[in-house]
Amino acid sequence: SQQGEEDPQALSIQEGENATMNCSYKTSINNLQWYRQNSGRGLVHLILIRSNEREKHSGRLRVTLDTSKKSSSLLITASRAADTASYFCATRGTNAGKSTFGDGTTLTVKP
Amino acid sequence: GAVVSQHPSRVICKSGTSVKIECRSLDFQATTMFWYRQFPKKSLMLMATSNEGSKATYEQGVEKDKFLINHASLTLSTLTVTSAHPEDSSFYICSAPLPASGSYEQYFGPGTRLTVT
Numbered sequence: 001s002q003q004g005e006e007d008p009q010a011l012s013i014q015e016g017e018n019a020t021m022n023c024s025y026k027t028s029i030n031n032l033q034w035y036r037q038n039s040g041r042g043l044v045h046l047i048l049i050r051s052n053e054r055e056k057h058s059g060r061l062r063v064t065l066d067t068s069k070k071s072s073s074l075l076i077t078a079s080r081a082a083d084t085a086s087y088f089c090a091t092r093g094t095n096a097g098k099s100t101f102g103d104g105t106t107l108t109v110k111p
Numbered sequence: 112g113a114v115v116s117q118h119p120s121r122v123i124c125k126s127g128t129s130v131k132i133e134c135r136s137l138d139f140q141a142t143t144m145f146w147y148r149q150f151p152k153k154s155l156m157l158m159a160t161s162n163e164g165s166k167a168t169y170e171q172g173v174e175k176d177k178f179l180i181n182h183a184s185l186t187l188s189t190l191t192v193t194s195a196h197p198e199d200s201s202f203y204i205c206s207a208p209l210p211a212s213g214s215y216e217q218y219f220g221p222g223t224r225l226t227v228t
Contacts (some may be wrong), residue, residue: 041221042204042220045218098145
């Protein structure tokens with residue numbers, strides 16, 4: 001399996017509920033980033049968390065990182081229909097500039 | 112924040128022709144840029160690393176003679192799909208990391224939708 005695997009692959013919730021997506025990876029990382037992609041569009045950077053950080057917040061987003069378990073989670077609180085999109089995690093290794101993307105989680109928020 | 116642009120956003124070409132896609136960093140210099148390909152409902156697949164002033168580094172399985180990369184300046188990288196075929200139809204996205212500041216943040220272009228007929 002590849003570096004950066006998201007779980008679940010698809011998530012459908014009602015507006016107002018929280019959405020949690022998880023990402024697991026295999027090798028040591030320098031940082032992990034979460035991106036959002038609306039259908040047919042480019043990626044939008046949401047949040048970056050460094051390997052020495054455990055939690056970060058940005059508005060309704062909360063990201064955690066557990067390097068011992070090689071996993072990260074993205075929590076979107078009080079979801080809105082506009083949050084409907086695909087969410088990807090990307091890991092950047094300790095000695096390479098490139099990022100490796102997971103397969104993504106498709107989130108659908110029903111109004 | 113940093114901005115990366117791509118041009119064109121969408122292109123339709125005939126089989127056998129070549130298509131050039133540009134990736135520009137608008138307010139910062141990028142000695143390195145990355146080119147990704149994305150199939151429908153799939154993740155991004157790294158194709159190659161574009162290096163200013165030197166040859167691109169291609170990922171395993173990516174044909175360097177088919178996907179020509181030129182990093183002409185510190186703000187521009189181009190991907191040319193040569194002798195395009197319908198199977199080359201895809202969404203191509205570039206990214207550029209911010210200059211070394213410890214952040215290693217990457218900024219992505221909006222993508223180019225290529226359709227080969």
